[in-house]
Amino acid sequence: MNSMGFYLWVDEQFAWAQGTYEYRPMGAAVISCTDLFRRRDFSARRPPRAPRTAQYAGQFASLGHLNQHLKGTRKR
Numbered sequence: 001m002n003s004m005g006f007y008l009w010v011d012e013q014f015a016w017a018q019g020t021y022e023y024r025p026m027g028a029a030v031i032s033c034t035d036l037f038r039r040r041d042f043s044a045r046r047p048p049r050a051p052r053t054a055q056y057a058g059q060f061a062s063l064g065h066l067n068q069h070l071k072g073t074r075k076r
Contacts, residue, residue: 006037006066008057009050015070017035018043033074036067 003023009016015033019026029041029049057073060066062073 004062006060006063008060008066008069009054010044010057010070010073011051011054014054017066018048033070036070037063039063 004026005022006016010033012052013033014030015035015037016028016030017037018028021058023042026047027042027044028046029037029043032043033036056070060069
């Protein structure tokens, strides 16, 4: 069984995520708030911290849950 986890921070323009895969760092990703995360967005070379202006949005069990949260928080 694969164990994944993602931590999410957001501001008005960007979303930052830090992922783990089987308890090892998967890397970090930064996308526009109008986009969705994909596995290939994550890079171990990217610094894992979002800027202080970003708000912590929570921990998610999968990319699907992470993206579902982003879709739900978009302004209509």
